[in-house]
């Protein structure tokens with residue numbers, strides 16, 4: 460009997476493959492496994508099935524997992540809210556940050572990225588539905604933030620990330636994804652190295668791929684429901700602490 464994790468992982472891989480086929484795309488959509496709320500043992504088990512890129516929101520939990528699993532060649536993405544007091548640890552321990560939404564944070568990450576490491580791979584988080592409680596730069600300010608980040612030598616701007624409003628109709632989510640795609644196209648027309656449009660989660664993977672996502676971030680449908688050690692966690696979707 461295959462393990463539930465293996466079954467769930469294979470189901471997500473085949474959904475992704477099918478979504479690419481339906482959208483008439485090559486298999487060019489990366490899968491980020493979002494392991495927040497799951498132990499290092501679960502990450503280890505998934506890496507044994509071939510998954511390499513993992514996303515984390517909660518810095519302290521993430522640092523513990525990264526330390527425990529440092530013998531594996533994993534690629535860690537920070538996808539949570541970023542305040543100044545977190546930038547050093549993120550710059551030191553992650554390969555990617557998907558949640559950069561202001562210049563001050565970008566400058567700190569740039570200054571704190573250790574010299575022996577390659578540049579930090581960065582996505583700008585865009586607050587695509589202009590939700591007051593959510594992280595992310597306003598769409599109207601995304602291109603000027605990109606221009607400033609592009610000047611920072613220790614950061615490599617790769618694209619944008621967005622999280623549409625929760626609990627809305629599929630058609631509304633689709634509109635949000637289209638707006639993210641339009642912004643991404645503007646960005647990639649300006650900078651050569653832009654190649655990542657991070658959008659789509661467990662509930663809207665297919666919609667996101669149809670709209671042009673190049674990276675989906677999947678937690679629940681791979682690992683199952685999240686179990687937290689401590690209780691008080693921020694609301695899902697508002698990826699801030």
Ligand SMILES: *Cc1c(COP(=O)(O)O)cnc(C)c1O
Nearest residue numbers: 493538660661676677678679698
């Ligand atoms: C938790 C989270 C995900 C994964 O969401 P699921 O619905 O569990 O797939 C993706 N992206 C971000 C930014 C998250 O915070």
